[in-house]
Amino acid sequence: MKTKKIVTLILASMLAVSSLAACSNGGGTGATDATTGAGGETQATSGEKEIVDFTMFAAMSGKEKDANNDIQEIIAQKTGVRVKETWLTGQDAGEAIGSIIASGKLPDLIDGGDGSVTLYENGLLVAWDDYLEKYPNLKEMYTDEEWDKFRMDDGHIYWANVFGNSYNHINTATGQNGEAFWIQVRVLEWANYPKIETLDEYFKLLEDYAAANPELPDGTPVIPYTCLCEDWKYYCLENAPMFLDGYPNDGCCIVNIDAGMDKPKVVDYNTTDTAKMYFKKLNEEYAKGAIDPDFATQTYDEYIAKLSTGRVLGLCDQYWDFAYNIMGPFASPLQATDGTEFRLDQIGCDYVPLGLVAKKGMSQQWHSYDDELNQSSGCAVTTSCKDPDLAFAFLSALLDQDIHDLRFWGIEGVDYLVDENGLYYRTEEMRENWKSDSYKAKHTCEYSYCPQWMGMSRDGINRMQPGEQPSEFVLSLAEPLKKCFEAYGVGTYVEFLNSEKVVNAPWYPLWSWSNSISSDTPGGVAWKKMGETKHLWLPTVVMSKDFESDWAAYQAAYAECEPEKFLEEAQAEVNKRLETAQSYGWTPN
């Protein structure tokens, strides 16, 4: 039978082809690619200085730098180290770190995000303790009390969080890096800059504006409101009730201090009246068509693509999650339907944060005025690094003022100029350059997940990062944004948001604990289940045709996860942090 022979042949060749293909597929773990070539091979460049190449993986989405990036080369000449940074590609942080551990091929430097504790538990990180004494730049980052918070159960420090850390502890933030209900300034301008305090006012304004201006100049229809629900970034949908009730971003629960700062009580925000009110409002708006019909199924990339077109009037998110990715597109020229050119930032598509509350007149804490210390993850050196001392020397050198300026300000004369008083400033062209994605890829090198400072520079004149330099900040704003700030009589996003000025509680932010709990404890299991249940039910109740019965079903499913077990552990953590602070002399006042 000839048939059989042919079939056998084809089968054999198909098997061969598919086994080859399987090799190249590799299961989509870009993370493991990132780690090849770890170990820091030395390579002589241009005969000047031996440059060591390190790899770094950050469990975050980010943009890779071009090879031969200008500033990266200058830093390499100064420090003798060049770091190739890689980022998440498709998978989430936990999975990426999991596959890196499984493959056994670690990068030299790593920010493990939620997987940091696992890296430590598997003995893959180098302790900072000895190097902290050796490199004062690193030691300077935190006070002893703060460093103690980074200590793991073996008493050593394995990473340092690099964000929101102000030099000399003086926070000079001009922006709201955290969460808010954001709105495009053109909407506020259209309504003659009203005061927006509640969800009702917010959505009414978005609807009215969309009805009056259904399209952008290039014909793209507007979307009044969208909301990201993908993976852990569903906080965009999930945690607003906490803020609406006037509490700060503890992330996993409300910490009620009605009984006094020394008697904090953990409260669940998923079951409050405000939560029901908020989701009911979203449900109504969804039915009206004011909410993006794809909100529940969009991926992060689709979300950013949508925002980049300027068609989304309002959203709830944390600034860092969307703003940096839309700056480039907002500053690029587009073609209007009538053939003229326009730019999204020029027509007022930039977002400003609104501190909405449940009831008119309430105060809110969307913005935190102090630095937030997140000890649950940070920049770490792995045991795969052949020369950890050099790695720490490099991290320390990154905090030298000249290199820090190179990272965030750029090259003097090219990226910024200095006036007679020593104040750094940029020309219009320089500012545009720093908004351009391609320019950043080939020229700038922030090493954005390595140690860095915010706040006042060591020279006492400039700020560590240009975004906080008051003179630069105002100039970097597009015209409509400037007009908006003037109309409300404010100078910065922080003033615009106008949150209550409170000193951070000693347990704040509690998400630095909940982000890294494993499912080994009953509370951890409950937390995992609560997450899964909310992922399923929250979009369901928003899209529901019968809100009341679906809300009841959701609350029942939620109760089955036994959230009280989680809250119990949260309470214990709050108490523990309070006691630690008290042992350092903290008192309620």
Added chain:
Amino acid sequence: MEISTSKSKKQKPVDIDKPKLTVKEFKRQWILVVISVIYVIYGIIFYYLPLAGWIIAFQDFKYNKGISGSKWVGFDKFKFLFSDKTFLMVIRNTFCMGALNLIFSTVVAIAFAILLNEVKNKYFKKSIQTISYLPHFLSWIIVVAIVHDALTSTGIINDILMRLHIVQTPFPFLARPEWFWPIVTLSNLWKETGWNAIIYLAAITSIDPCLYESASIDGAGRFQKMLYVTLPGLRPTIMILLLMNIGNVLNAGFELQYLLGNGLVQNVSRTIDIYVLNWALDARNLDYSLGTAAGIFKTVVSMTFIVVSNYIAKKKGDERLF
């Protein structure tokens, strides 16, 4: 499989059922022996040696302690698996999506091959065939991006439905659990039908043209020829492929479901592979032992499927694998 083609009759007949292993015979075949030994070694290294890792399913394996240092826990991991509601749910999902995929991909590929075979214009036929199997070479991440985009509220599917006034507002395909399996099945069909049809097309070309001629003489029309000549001629091929694919039912997929899924459809989208990823490779759990246990379960079930279906095929007197 027995080899008895018309060509081999002209050569010296070889009784392969009872090979006589003599030195002379061995010398005559030494090159073949060497070649097959390479494959045996390859198989041992890449298919059998890794099975040694299965022992961690009976341990509470910790990466830094290694196999020798980790604690033995017997069947604890398996007990946990079968008491976990989620695991039972992912078995159901995997099995249903695998079965849907098996049934539809086989039926559609056969139908496509037979229909394509009836096309008499050679160039048209060749170009259709090429076009239809090209999607096979796209990676899933690209296919998912296309599917995802097509099914959004502004995607091509909703656009067409709205222009035809079949729906008034965009239908949220990706948000509806009941649509997830059909979408997965259709995506599989779109990607693999052309590729799967190649083998059937090849099998059809080897059907003796005399059969068609005599069918025509007996007054069979085109449709009857398809039914009474082509299909029976394909029967051995269909059986072999079906048997092989039944073993693959639990390999219902990973990338497609993983990338296409979201919170709303999690109860129908997660497969065993995704479950393994969540438990074994996610740094927040990193339970390699549990992942391995789930993998063993999958293998055992797949083996059982193959053996049972092979046995049934044998009983029915059909083609079989072993």
